[in-house]
Amino acid sequence: MQASRTAGIPFILKKAFLSACVALVLFSLMIGIRTEAGPDGQLTWWTRFGDLASIVGLVFGGSIIIELLRQWLGPIGAEKLVPAPVQRGLSLAGRFLGPALLVFTLLVPVIFYNQRYILDLAILVLTYVMLGWGLNVVVGLAGLLDLGYVAFYAVGAYSYALLATNFGWSFWVCLPLAGMLAAIWGVMLGFPVLRLRGDYLAIVTLAFGEIIRLVILNWQSLTGGPNGVSGIPRPTLFGIPLDNSDDGLAAKLGIDYSPTHRIVFLFYLILALALLTNWVTIRLRRLPIGRAWEALREDEVACRALGINTTTTKLTAFATGAMFGGFAGAFFATRQGFISPESFTFQESALVLAIVVLGGMGSQLGVALAALTMIGGFELFRGLETYRMLVFGMAMVLIMIWRPRGIIGHRAPTVYLTKAQAISSDLVKEGHG
């Protein structure tokens, strides 16, 4: 052991030197030379070799420290960093984490009743939890990489907005319609991409997301184009509005009106929708269709050899995922009261996909935790201002190093004879379109 460590010293120095060289080349222009526009618009520049030297020195020293740590600790893994009793405790806590989170979520409006900011943030997080769970059906279970999920969110939002503003239909009538319309679009997307796999599937779904957004943007007569749709009716509690009118909920219950009532109502509405998504997904996994989705992710050829119609299996996955996206979209429209194409950019798709991948593809709890981390964490770092993105990006990288297959990477079997054993993520395929 001692011998190998001493033998490693030239190696460590060499590695640190190489890192320092790379840093020198990279930063010599980025930090070493500072350019700016002079008072007459001409280029002025000056050198900052002192800063450059300190950065290169930092890289050199840092490289040595990392290499030494690696030699002492071996490959960095959860087993080494977290002692065994703590791990056992964690796995025990993990079993109660889901129910505990649910109870906490139910109590959020009670605990934070007077903190509007937290309530709004909680609604936002739950919206993304629901979107994540919806996309999880397509990406996590069926293994079909979908980069255009926001399209279904948009279809749901515009379906509700247009039906409600043009025909005056209530939220509860429009909600299933929005889901259905989104599901139809899911099938429409599904058909042309049936034969595509992997990268090609990703590109076409990405294009689909953009097509929907561009159609909404340019079909001025129907969607109002870039002006969006405004004056979208707020949801009612089965016909009872939540405002300070005489037949509002507050008046009927004989309590003082507060705008927080509506926020709390919206909170429980999205919570119910998200839990519905979760419940349906959990049940579907245990039905033949859910098993076929997972089998499709594992091996499509074997599926066909077993007589599974892969076409309908893929289409139902797209339709189911899209339907939940549509529900979330309808909720988004009623919460905002105003929607425009700007809310449905590719960035949203990427964010939802990141939530699914970070959470651990296929894991319901993982997706919920990832949504909390991504959306909540993003807000948490608000105090860091300029460095927010940097810190956030670094946190993402660290999580991916520590847990390459997501926060909850293992897979729970859908049926068992004696004991349900978690299946290690190394065995579970990611799907390839």
Place this chain on the structure above:
Amino acid sequence: MSGEPILSVDGLTMRFGGIVAVHDLSFAAERKQITALIGPNGAGKTTVFNCITGFYKPTGGTIRLTQDDGRQTALERLNDFRIAKQAKVARTFQNIRLFPGMTALENLMVAQHNTLMLASGFTVLGLIGVPTYRDAEKRAIALATDWLKRINLLDRADDAAGNLAYGDQRRLEIARAMCTEPALLCLDEPAAGLNARESAALSELLQSIRGELGTSILLIEHDMSVVMEISDHIVVMDHGVKIAQGTPREVRDDPKVIAAYLGTDEEEAAAVMESGS
């Protein structure tokens, strides 16, 4: 009608561009018998399999499957999953294609997809949890358990298929194919990579499938000890054409077969045989 062969291949031709992989091949697989398709590497055996199971569309010829009740299906017109679903032809693969991230039991449950799908009312009834679906699922689990017992993997039922030993995976793939309750079971090199003991167990399993369940088997195999022991009928292919067929004994003594395997011409092979006997 049951006197008719379960599978009759007639004039099967498969071209890939300019290459003729299978040329005008005709053979029949008898009901409740084990028919083996053998031949040197590149003879076109797997191509024939892929044509029968619908993974390739043959360039020419017919493949007719006759069910026990006399119903006939033209396999060359169906695509892969319909062949498995309607014509009840199940297959395994040369390189094992299990669902590695699913448990052994789940693998066998996926195989019963079509039965369960019907019982779950295409998901709708299953979602509300009607008792008929729960019964159907119980029956499916019972069938899967039965197969796990047969292949001696009952204690590994809840382990991921990818974690099983190679020989166990081979047997599990056969059990999975059998869970679709096929009329014809097509096995692509089931003994590849197995040791002598595992090969013997495999022979026993295949004979019990044929004997107890009466499922017809068509197999491709290189392991001659397995082929000679269990086959009722052997078809030998070389360079895409049939060069011999008959009982194991007939095929073993056929100079054309020996020539194909040794890569020599017929006279030389005959000479080798004579000097040997």
